[in-house]
Amino acid sequence: MLKNTRKTLYLFYFVAPALLLYTVFMLIPTIGGMFYSITDWNGLNRNYNFVGFANFIEAIKEDPDFLNSLWFTLKYVVVMVVLQNALALLLAVFIESRTRFKGFFRTVFFMPNMISVIISAFMWTFVFTTVLPQLAEKTMMTFLDQSWIGDPRFSFFSIVIVSLWNGVGYMMIIYLAGLQGVPQSLKEAAVIDGANPFQQFRHITLPMITHAITICFFLTLNGAFKVFEVVFGLTGGGPGRATQVITMNIYEEAFSNNFRYGYASAKSVILFVIVLIITLIQIRITKRNEVEA
Amino acid sequence: MKKTWKVGVSALMAVLLLAGCGANNGNTNTGTTGEGSASGKTVTLKMFIGLPRFKDQFDKYIDQFVAKQKAEKNIDVKVQLEMPSSDNASQILKTRLASNDAPDIYSIHAINEIPSFYRAGYLEDLSNQPFVDRLLDSVKPAVTIDNKIVALPLETQSWGYLYNKKIFNDLNLKVPTTLSEMKQVVETLQKNNIAPFELAYKEAWIPQLFLPLNVGAQISAGNKDFIERMNKNEGSFTEMKSMFDIIDLVNANGTPKALEAGGDDGAAAFANGKAAMWVQGPWYAETILKANPDIDFGIAPLPIDDNPDHTLINLGASTSLVVSPTSKNKEVALDFLNYMLDDKDSSALFESLKFDPVIKSHTYETYPWVKDAQVYVKENKAYRDPSIPQAVKDEVGKGLQSYFSKQMSQDDVLKALDKAWKDYNKVNKQ
Structure with a gap:
């Protein structure tokens, strides 16, 4: 008994530094944010009033910009989760099926992930505004000469393209690791039973990599909800607020729009709750489908 | 014994970790206490x-x-x-x-x-x-x-729009003093295949510039208490609806792909003569000169209607x-x-900072465009930059972007501005 408490005490000593940092830089600010969400603090004044749930009610009922940005973010999340995972899985299967140059392809597709998101956004701005129009001029492919980031009809796709370019590599690596963990014996058994490649993939590979799918869905879902840099670098949320995502709406509210810290905190709490609920549901569903070899 | 050691070491590590943060605090504190x-x-x-x-x-x-x-x-x-x-x-x-x-x-x-x-x-x-x-x-x-x-x-700076003096001289154009004259200038430029206005609307603060220019001019044109009434929730931007006269003229006669060009792109294009005018202030002078050191440009007040007395320069700090x-x-x-x-020493400082003069004894040589603008200021053809809340300025930038890309109508923009100012009042009421 005594030995056990001592052991826990030692364990505590080991995690203490990390726990301290976590508390100071994560836990306290999070609780602080929740606290400010029920005040009308403007980030400058020394005093503030408690307003209860007024901020939350205003965000949901009287703030079309917030709801629009929420809607835009949801669209982005759906498109990104589907495309990012489909593409990453496709690439992983393609690379895994090759006998030569595996390392080369892995590196090539992973490389964009090493570039910081904001820099790739600026790189792509150059591609969209300068390279594509010139290409259109030289090759007569006039459909390329569009206002890719200035026209709200196209800018959504531009944002998706850049995000995919940047993020697919990371998911691909996770899927590759999952694919390598599929036991060869199961595949051989399936071949002997007469399964075609598609059936093999559907009934052997896919069930065996569901843990990778769980992780990738979680990461893409989470990342897509919190997207900021790509949109900031490409369109800045513009023109107007046509491509404003929810994090950007919060940033604007807190730092440029009247400095309504309290109100912005309330919006952050709403985002937090949405992400929490959706990822919990997602993890529960994908976990249920996981199998052991 | 061994165990006490471990406890001691981990405690020491924790203390060191804290000390790292503490050292910083110590430094700033010596500052506040003063001596x-x-x-x-x-x-x-x-x-x-x-x-x-x-x-x-x-x-x-x-x-x-x-x-x-x-x-x-x-x-x-x-x-x-x-x-x-x-x-x-x-x-x-x-x-x-x-x-x-x-x-x-x-x-x-x-x-x-x-x-x-x-x-x-x-x-x-x-x-x-x-x-x-x-x-x-x-x-x-x-x-x-x-x-x-x-x-x-x-x-401090006085501003309205920038114009390319060489293009104006080549075509024998005079700086327009009314909206109709501006329309004629635009027509002549179009006939000579020169884009009249540089449009760089990717960054919302650039289309935003129309608001202080229009509101400031309209306030001195007669709507004296607009800001005060807006601060008391008694005014509305519908009074300022005529600002779209000049905005529409500029938007309709500008360079293409406006929503993809940022401030630096605009400065480079303007410096290289891609457009004759740019609604912008002298704070971009350095960037423009970097792109083309030989450019000769001036500052002129933006006309808002057909009364030349309402064509005034914006004087801001x-x-x-x-x-x-x-x-x-x-x-x-x-x-x-x-x-x-200081009467004696500050002249040299302000000259080295390239700031406009703010006291009477500042008599150093300034840039030609600053001198242009100072002429208007000395003739009292200037108004004080109106005190519009930052939130409203942000809103108008985004609103005019949306207006340009035809997602918002004039009334939508004005309504959004009214709401932004009301929200500002709500937050800042003490």
Whole structure:
């Protein structure tokens, strides 16, 4: 008994530094944010009033910009989760099926992930505004000469393209690791039973990599909800607020729009709750489908 | 024994970790406590000025001030000068103020920030300081609130739109004084296949410039109490609807792909003669000259209607110095402020900063476009940059982007502006 408490005490000593940092830089600010969400603090004044749930009610009922940005973010999340995972899985299967140059392809597709998101956004701005129009001029492919980031009809796709370019590599690596963990014996058994490649993939590979799918869905879902840099670098949320995502709406509210810290905190709490609920549901569903070899 | 060791080591590690944070705190604390009042021997003055590109100039000027204080009052002044980039300055400053760690002297934006800082009680009344008498009358309104002068204006600028003098001369064009004349100029330019206006709307603050230009001109054209009424929720931007006359003219006669061009792209295009005019201020002069050192351009007031008396230049102040009311070394801080506009020494400083003159004895040679604008100011053809809340300016930038991409109508934009100002009033009511 005594030995056990001592052991826990030692364990505590080991995690203490990390726990301290976590508390100071994560836990306290999070609780602080929740606290400010029920005040009308403007980030400058020394005093503030408690307003209860007024901020939350205003965000949901009287703030079309917030709801629009929420809607835009949801669209982005759906498109990104589907495309990012489909593409990453496709690439992983393609690379895994090759006998030569595996390392080369892995590196090539992973490389964009090493570039910081904001820099790739600026790189792509150059591609969209300068390279594509010139290409259109030289090759007569006039459909390329569009206002890719200035026209709200196209800018959504531009944002998706850049995000995919940047993020697919990371998911691909996770899927590759999952694919390598599929036991060869199961595949051989399936071949002997007469399964075609598609059936093999559907009934052997896919069930065996569901843990990778769980992780990738979680990461893409989470990342897509919190997207900021790509949109900031490409369109800045513009023109107007046509491509404003929810994090950007919060940033604007807190730092440029009247400095309504309290109100912005309330919006952050709403985002937090949405992400929490959706990822919990997602993890529960994908976990249920996981199998052991 | 061994176990005590382990406990000791981990405890030590934790302490070291904390010490890392503590050391920093220690440093800043020595600053706040200072060393007694101005009557003592040594005084530490904390300054916070968001103009990092002028660090050398300020360092030199502060050294002169320190020498002067030693000679005249036998006070050893130690200055801690902090110059964050202007993007973050305002946020850093607000954090300081909120945590009761105000610098003795700090810089704020005269038009945008004075009202909220004044109401929060962060500005010392400077009305009785000697430098006030030296200020040019045209500059004073920008730093006045409730009939008190609360800031020292450093950076002032007069602006409207920029025009390419070579293109204007080649086509024998005169600077238009009314909206109809502007339409004729636009027509001539179009006939000669020159884009009349540079449009760079990717960054929302550039289309935003239309608002201060129009509101300021319309206020001096007769709608005198617009700002006051808006602050009391009694006005509406529908009164300003005619601002779309000039906005539509500019939007319809500009360079293509406006929503993809940022400020620097616009400056480069304008510098290379891609367009004859650009609704923009002289703060882009350096960038323009970098893109084309030979360009000859001027500043002119933007016409809003057909009355030439309503075609006025915008006179604004941005970076201004203020003194914290909680400063422990207020006397020295005020001495420094007066020295900033010293009759003898400040001319050289302002010239090296390339700022416009703000006191009567500033007689140094300025840029040609500054001289252009000063002509309008001297003829009293200028108005004070209207005090529009930052939130409304942000809103109009986004609104005009949406208007340009046809997602919002004129009425939508005006409605959004009314709402933004009402929200501002709600938040800032004390």
